[in-house]
Amino acid sequence: MTKYKTINPTTLDEALETLNGCNVMPIAGGTDLLVKFYEVYGKSLPKLVVLDGLIPLHEIKTENDRISLGPLVTFSEIENSPELRKAAPQLVQAASVAGSVQIRNRATIGGNIANGSPSGDLIPPLYVLNAELELSSVNGRRSIPIDKFFKGPGITVLEKNELITSISFDKTFENGFFLRLATRKALAISKVSVAANYSMQNGTITNVRIALGAVAPTVIRAPRTEEYLSGKELNDNVLSTAAKLIKEEAKPISDIRSIADYRREMVGVLLKRGLNGIPQSE
Amino acid sequence: MKLDFVLNNKRVSINVKGGLRLIDLLREQLDLVGTKEGCGKGECGACTVLLDGKPVCSCLILASQVRNREVTTIEGLSIEGEMHPAQEAFTETGAVQCGFCSPGLLLSTVALLNENPEPSREQIRRALSGNLCRCTGYEKIFEAVELASRRINGLSVQNDKV
Amino acid sequence: MSVVGKRVQRPESITRVKGGGLFADDSKYHGMLHAAVIRSPVARGIIQCINTESIIKKKGIEGVFTCKDIPGKNVIPVVIDDQPLLAERYVNYVGEPIAVVVAKDRETARTVAKNAKLKIKELPAILDILEARNHPDIHIFGDDNIFKHLKIRRGNPSSAFKKCDIILENIYRTPYQEHAYIEPHSVTAIPYPDGTIEVRGCMQCPFYVREAVTKSLNLPESKVRVIQSATGGAFGGKEDVPSLIACQAALPAMKLGKPVKLTYDRTEDMIAMSKRHPSWTYYKSGVTRDGILRAVEVEYIIDGGAYSTLSAVVLFRGTVHAVGPYRCPNVKVDSYAVATNKVPCGAFRGFGSPQVLFAAESQMDELANRLDMDPVEIRRRNLLRVGDETITGQKLKNSVGLEKSLDKVIQVSGWTPGGCKQDGVGYGFSTIFYGVGLGAGGKHMARTGARVIVHADGSVSFSVGTTELGQGMITVLSQIVADEIGVPLECVDMIPTDTSRVPDSGPTVASRATTMSGNALKDACTKIRNTLRSEASEMLGCSLDEIDFDNGLVSNKGDSIPLIEVIKSCSFKRLSLSAEGWHTSPPTTFDDKTGTGDVYVTYAWATNLAKVKVDRETGEINILKIWSAHDVGKAINPTLAEGQIEGGVLQGLGYAVMEDMKSDSRGAIINPEFSTYIIPTAQDQPEIVPLIVEEPYPDGPFGAKGFGEQPLMGIAPAVANAVFDAVRVRIRELPVTPEKVWQGLRNK
């Protein structure tokens, strides 16, 4: 079978140069792109720029309090990174529940972001970590906060000739979680997910950031709930109010995986559970 | 395009078309038909092979992505005709019904046992959750993995059901 | 040493764990071409134009074939000949085959097929069964869209209901279930210079395939040879549809004189292949205060899709099983298989009974609940025992292990009435039964042949007309042959099922392979053994009936000689050690007017118990454990029997809680892939406790009766009942999803 033509650059410059041509597209782990293999019969196919050979883009780097991930870091590498487990627990939790072993061994963080699905599991954690994306092209580099990257389901600000070249965030030694509900216990796409990052001091919650997956056209933050929670002492009343508030911030739809009402309600349930320290059920 | 990689412990140097999937390279060009295609979308795991020792779906990898890397298929599990303990265990416990899922499950099992020779039931479940089996209900597969684990670790093996 | 009843290893599993290329898509043939199918994009329409000329001009295309190219009858013979091999004027469902294109490589064939331009005038379609039945204007089948109507009339339900203390009336619904065998369909047709066509592929019923190919290609049966390849799971999904696929490959193979392979991709397989019938059931049942079932009235409708295929037979089984395994003197059942503009449904493990048993067993539980009686007690008061009559008036003479299976589950699980009351945890029972074999719904096929050859070196090969699908038939039959001839199991080999080796043996369905082929093999082995016996009596100088065969030895009192010596001696004397065996099952009957008769030769019985924990906030159902006990007559190989139970239970669990195939408002299936049609993974599997009960069936080989379908059948109601026990929410529409449970909890 001769579906695609491929180009295997070995340096970033070479890759960016190739991407500047027409009808080309990067491929990282291929776990989103090649799924469409059979759907694209007979279409005029882009040339694929295979990113595997760009060694520096596979690295996890720490500088002072800043962590940066190359876009080719896989879900498995995130899952097994002791560094990240401490510094970004929500990201690690998300990486470890996604897909299957086979998928996690190939799926990359860059692909998850570039694919732009509202149910991409790494995205809510990156929102609450205030991640910055570095985008590169032959014309230079730019930096963009993750929440400015998405415009709709599958639609992003990424230019055709651009690559995501790094994902960076400050280490957090605060509390965080990622919880999701899915159609089965493994190999499932999220029906709804909630990620959070916050500090706790003497029972009081501050610096709260909450992001929701699969309940709007893109991943979203929940600013009103964040504001409400900020400075509160966590108790059942506060949690119930927060759960009610956050339901109103979600804008879910019904589809093959679930129904809107349920998704809306579950956002609240997951938030409460996360803040209560209840782990992901498996 | 010339492609060099290691396949089942042997160097291979072969001409391939750029967009070929690894599974097509294996099945169509190299006649290694032990790797199965059940969905072509990463969902069933029948096409599982090991890439540098780690399970991946060969239906979601381009041949050109295995350049200079090591690929192991089911044909590479038995050494000189001698079956891997996991293969023996699969036949002994009744983990094979139709057998279409077996090659993929065996590679996932071998990768698991290499990394973790004494996995718990929970770890086994997690490690095999990317391989669908519609016949067995998985129970005898789990028993097989446990039996292979005991054998590999030289523990006494009693298949109390024989 | 006898091997029947032992946990011997499956002989064929060794090749399979090594990745041996046994499956249909694994083989290549010299000069082989690839086919792909052009399908209807609409649910109902008139074909105005297929531009074959423009297709044939495309690079790499070797041919394109439409209904006009079919030399014989354009029909897939099943029960009623209403389904064309390739659509003629009308198309009746999304995915209906219209033409076959053939190319040098698979990719080209598939690309051209997917992008083929068709002119089809779309017509209004009917997708809903209740709408379709007796639709005034749109006629998909006959003038009422009813493929089949069956009824059972027993006693006088309307007057019996008047005497009941509690009467419940409910509607139950079940969706499609996809077989989801992991191997998609694949077949290769190979033409030979003498005009023979050989068909190799994954399939359950080689004789169905042969009939379809001979009819459509207008060939004599002697010129069509069908050989089963290793088959990667079937569950009913490779019963009737391989006939269609085989013809799609055989037609171009014959025309072009070259081997043609046709392999479906997963999405195509899910769109166009058969499934479990969706159903709608009205169920009314009444009991008196003592918990005795007095009357049942059922209206059961299944969605057959656009063509009749096996719907009439599927409906038959559902109808006969409509009340569950209980005595009931007053019964009225009306059941309908209805035509809609959707993919034709067909056989699936359980064959029309899981749907109606979901209703029957949910209803039983609700009755118990209303009576304040425990779910076991109400079942005990009604379940069938030896001497009882089923709702068709069939008197049960023997082999009724239902109560034993119930006792076994209770004993092993330690369940007690009102026992553990942990919040959110619940237990649910189901007791079910399964009519073994084809029964009166397919009695013309109730025969099977076998051939056994003992070679001069003592090795034995045998052929049967039934097929290995993963269920372990090869192993079980090899065990029977080994014991019957008296050789070690290693010496016995089965020849892949091939229509040229044995007479038409009917299909491998209805859990009949063990009983039917087992008996036919016993017949053949007895003939061979008689020859061996007379030879041995000469060698040992004793009379015929003084001879024992055991453990590779033939003996008479203290004297013995190795069996191999007897075999050699026969061979030396040119005595034939080859024989054909034949088996027909005892007669079955069904009277269409009253719904009475001895409909099955015997029944298998089962009890399931599900333990679940329901999350009250999310509605998620965590299945903690399933106990599943089955009366199998005799387990010829307990490991295989357990494997059938574990596999069937998990498939049943998928049906119970997650599997849900949906079509859109234009009749197209919206989730034809494993990412959206989800089946249980290794992490979704609960602990399953398989339990075997043995109430021998006197006419079965060694007392065995088929039961391979039964493990799936009662899981959905057991789970629904457990969910009710846990949180008092009753779900009457499968699957029991978190969303439904959550809505139920919210509406309380």
Ligand SMILES: Cc1cc2nc3c(=O)[nH]c(=O)nc-3n(C[C@H](O)[C@H](O)[C@H](O)COP(=O)(O)OP(=O)(O)OC[C@H]3O[C@@H](n4cnc5c(N)ncnc54)[C@H](O)[C@@H]3O)c2cc1C
């Ligand atoms: C069976 C299965 C299960 C899955 N389960 C989950 C799950 O549970 N959760 C989840 O979130 N996802 C899941 N996915 C989806 C997928 O694995 C992830 O989205 C993954 O992160 C995609 O990464 P990739 O490297 O494979 O992307 P690719 O397929 O290589 O690329 C995806 C898109 O991103 C572009 N791209 C890739 N890298 C870059 C880059 N550096 N810069 C710019 N553009 C780039 C590509 O051009 C392409 O358009 C699943 C997929 C499969 C097949």
Ligand code: FES
């Ligand atoms: S064929 Fe690759 S995962 Fe199914």
Ligand code: FES
């Ligand atoms: S044994 Fe058939 S799919 Fe696993």
